[in-house]
Amino acid sequence: MPAFAIYSAFKRILANEEISTPLAAILALTELIENSDAGTMFELVKALNDGAHDLQKQASNPISLNAGCELFIAFVTLFPHDSANFADLKKELILQGQNYAAEALTYRKKIAELAFGFIKDGSVILTHSYSRVVMQTLLLAHKHKHISVFVTEARPRGLGIKTAEALTAAGVPSTVILDSAVAYVMDKVDFVLVGSEAVVESGGLVNAVGSNQIAIIARAANKPFYALAESYKFHRLFPLSQYDLPSHNSKILSFPRPLLAERASSTNLSARDSTASAHDLSTPTDEKPDLVPPKITQQQISENNPDVDYTRPDLISLVFSDVGSLTPEGVSQYLVGMFAG
Missing domain, CATH: 1.20.120 (Four Helix Bundle (Hemerythrin (Met), subunit A))
Known part of the structure; x- marks a missing residue:
């Protein structure tokens, strides 16, 4: 077999x-x-x-x-x-x-109904990247309340555009913003709502890269930062920094060596070698090797950057899950019980 x-x-x-x-x-x-x-x-x-x-x-x-x-x-x-x-x-x-x-598969509906109670009529919400449970929550809120949504581009994968297109198709007022414009719009936002790749044992969040800096800006602006996570995404992982994540490797944020350009064609080199004198060969030169002009592509940038990052628990206001609305400390306690049988 x-x-x-x-x-x-x-x-x-x-x-x-x-x-x-x-x-x-x-x-x-x-x-x-x-x-x-x-x-x-x-x-x-x-x-x-x-x-x-x-x-x-x-x-x-x-x-x-x-x-x-x-x-x-x-x-x-x-x-x-x-x-x-x-x-x-x-x-x-x-x-x-x-x-x-x-x-x-029913957990997203439970989470959407739980988070719905925290969304007031007229809320302006900031979300990041694309999340199925966040989409379900926003669409539920749109049926009963007036909401507007800022959506980050979420480079390098650019999944924020997918979110904005789906929201616009459903009639939800939404605007795509640059990842670098989060601080610019934060004063207009009532709260931040993001999905998750995983919620870890510390109560912190692993999500699309950029989530951490959004949480830091939200804390500085005194705006709530809410995470939505199904309980099967609770993970017994305890990262202390970004570099403790299993997804991190030596290629991420590395410094590639510049490429050296050929200073002359093989023909010119042969001619120079045939006419060079012993004095010329022994004399040091001050010439520096030429560098290839940089041609940096979006693919190169994506390959050299992380897909996810880690957000500390002290930056997270609440985690909405199918098992209830939990503080980061509550997530830790739930995980202990979950794996203790």
């Missing part, structure tokens, strides 16, 4: 726009159980850990993927059962994984 291609399964599941990265990871691991020939719990957990490792190796940003893998493997390890045999247990785990993913 050929080995189960978990990353192919993950990409196939992720093609559904309603499925987020952690849920796709959970469903891919569920399929791995279905295709596994493990005969004991030890073998099954090892297969799941190996599958999670394979997913992480092939993902450019494994943070939210890790959250889903971690949650599902903990569930399998702690799952109470009275199955007559291991085959029945595997069937039950597959069913539970599928049922959880189906239920998790």
